[in-house]
Amino acid sequence: MVEILRFEDYSFRYNNSQKLSLKHLNFSLQKGDFVTLIGATGSGKSTFLKQMLPELASGKVISGKITKQTKDFAYVSQFVDNQMIMETPRDELKFVLDNQGCTTNEIQLRITEIASFLGIVDLLDQNVNQLSGGQKQLVNLASALILKPEVLLLDEPTAQLDPIAAEKLLQMVHKVNVEFNMTIILVEHELEQAVKFSKRLVVMEDGNMLLDQPIEQVLKTIFQNDNYRNFLTQVDRLALELNLDTSVPLDNQTLNRAIRSKQQQLKCRDRGQIVWVDKPMITADKVSFRFNFNGRQIIDNVSLSLFQGQSYCIVGPNGMGKTTLLKVLTKQLKPQSGKLRYRRKKYDDSLYENIFVLPQNPSSLFMKDTVQDELNYQIEQSKSNKTINDILDKFSLNGLEKQSPYDLSGGQQEFLALALGFIKRPEVLLLDEPTKGLDPNKRIELGSLLHEFQRGGGTILVNSHDLLFAASYFNHIAMMFDGKLSEFSDPVKFFSDKFFYTTEINKALRDIFPQALTWKDILNLES
Numbered sequence: 001m002v003e004i005l006r007f008e009d010y011s012f013r014y015n016n017s018q019k020l021s022l023k024h025l026n027f028s029l030q031k032g033d034f035v036t037l038i039g040a041t042g043s044g045k046s047t048f049l050k051q052m053l054p055e056l057a058s059g060k061v062i063s064g065k066i067t068k069q070t071k072d073f074a075y076v077s078q079f080v081d082n083q084m085i086m087e088t089p090r091d092e093l094k095f096v097l098d099n100q101g102c103t104t105n106e107i108q109l110r111i112t113e114i115a116s117f118l119g120i121v122d123l124l125d126q127n128v129n130q131l132s133g134g135q136k137q138l139v140n141l142a143s144a145l146i147l148k149p150e151v152l153l154l155d156e157p158t159a160q161l162d163p164i165a166a167e168k169l170l171q172m173v174h175k176v177n178v179e180f181n182m183t184i185i186l187v188e189h190e191l192e193q194a195v196k197f198s199k200r201l202v203v204m205e206d207g208n209m210l211l212d213q214p215i216e217q218v219l220k221t222i223f224q225n226d227n228y229r230n231f232l233t234q235v236d237r238l239a240l241e242l243n244l245d246t247s248v249p250l251d252n253q254t255l256n257r258a259i260r261s262k263q264q265q266l267k268c269r270d271r272g273q274i275v276w277v278d279k280p281m282i283t284a285d286k287v288s289f290r291f292n293f294n295g296r297q298i299i300d301n302v303s304l305s306l307f308q309g310q311s312y313c314i315v316g317p318n319g320m321g322k323t324t325l326l327k328v329l330t331k332q333l334k335p336q337s338g339k340l341r342y343r344r345k346k347y348d349d350s351l352y353e354n355i356f357v358l359p360q361n362p363s364s365l366f367m368k369d370t371v372q373d374e375l376n377y378q379i380e381q382s383k384s385n386k387t388i389n390d391i392l393d394k395f396s397l398n399g400l401e402k403q404s405p406y407d408l409s410g411g412q413q414e415f416l417a418l419a420l421g422f423i424k425r426p427e428v429l430l431l432d433e434p435t436k437g438l439d440p441n442k443r444i445e446l447g448s449l450l451h452e453f454q455r456g457g458g459t460i461l462v463n464s465h466d467l468l469f470a471a472s473y474f475n476h477i478a479m480m481f482d483g484k485l486s487e488f489s490d491p492v493k494f495f496s497d498k499f500f501y502t503t504e505i506n507k508a509l510r511d512i513f514p515q516a517l518t519w520k521d522i523l524n525l526e527s
Helices: 045-050 089-098 104-118 134-146 165-180 215-223 234-241 250-261 322-328 371-382 388-394 410-423 438-454 467-473 489-496 504-509
Strands: 004-013 021-030 032-040 059-068 072-074 151-155 183-186 200-205 208-214 266-268 280-290 301-305 312-316 336-340 355-358 427-434 461-462 476-481 522-524
Touching: 021 045, 021 059, 021 208, 045 151, 072 134, 089 104, 089 134, 104 134, 104 165, 104 280, 134 151, 134 165, 134 266, 200 215, 208 215, 215 234, 215 438, 234 250, 234 504, 250 280, 250 504, 280 322, 280 438, 280 461, 301 336, 301 355, 301 461, 312 410, 312 467, 322 461, 336 461, 355 410, 355 489, 371 388, 388 410, 410 438, 438 461, 438 467, 467 489
Parallel strands: 032 183, 032 200, 072 151, 151 183, 312 461, 312 476, 355 427, 427 461
Antiparallel strands: 004 021, 004 059, 200 208, 266 522, 280 301, 280 336
16 A cells, blocks of 8 residues: 555644644555544544645644645535635636646546536536535535546535435545545545445544544444444444344345344334424415526425424425525515415514524624624624523533634534524524534534424424434425425325435335334334
């Protein structure tokens, strides 16, 4: 094996912080490696990636050194909008190649090749402002791969992709790893797909590398650790919780056989009935929207009612209109037809006082230089009786007060944005992909915050590609496809009716326990 990168006793901190973000790291990378990094939100994963491209790291090296045997690194950020500067994907890819001095003919050939490989040919001439977050991420990946790098650095590339697209993307990354010996470093919070392709797993904690081993060894180790058990895939978690006679990682078919052999000792839990309150908060009646007169319907004759104290989740492929629907429901975009009501009345200015919208890019909500300033400003504006310490504790922002909100990790930015929203005491939350950038423990924290809001009579509508989160925390789920919205169903009915678009546990066990959606749904009668 040929070593192409080495970190030796490497420490780093950001300019606005006294705390080390990376602490005495020792790490080596061999040509052709496929390494996945996991760890808590803010543990240093993204910071570590950026050290290989110093122009991205605004801070100071405190100790140690990095030795590189190649300069051919390409980076894909978790912040999809930060890498795009041109009007169309074609112009974006052309700009990248122009900077490499490529000829016109070579540019055309390479754009055609990469667009075909990633399945984005139909997106090439669309305005990037009309692309979904997931579509933008595919364009960002194309911009990286078109450079033919030796090392590809991926910072949560699947965070805004639907599950099917996420699997395809990682299959493509695996393909270039295997067929072209391209070296991959992948930062992920979601191991459902990564365990299928990665050879080596690194666990980061508070700027340290806690574990760095072959993936099979790490999975069993983290099951014994309360801080990391939730990072396991649902299939592996269930196998280890039930002490099944299998190795991990394991596939769905192997889990099915193992569960069938113990079926008499197991049962599926009853999720209970949903209690309704007939108080509609937001109502849409046959609403349609398109960006221009001759364009396709992005929102096509959608009707829905969101009731007080209920939680709703919309899932579906990228580019099907989910984000646009949220913007239409809040009149950020004006529908061409249909009616919108808030508490059975026409929309007026009070709408914006009672609804909080979390966009896909949470940093668009920030206006101040530090986290503390952001929170203090919102507390003053909302005349809230909450103290800044209350908010820091509730949203796990302690220790970040003096940091710029723009230097926070993606997950920390999500929680800061949510904190700003909760300070306003809204009646309705509309959240666009709120789990992106969140590690599994933070997703559980978010779910608890949403349940608390709902128990207080709040109404929640979320767009999400996170099917496990949808199955775990919402009363009603619907799918959006080609601008149309299906009827909302309870989670069991919705997911048990699906073949591909369902949770991994449901895929694996639908012929044994058709109502099982998560590992927690399978109960051991002998324990």
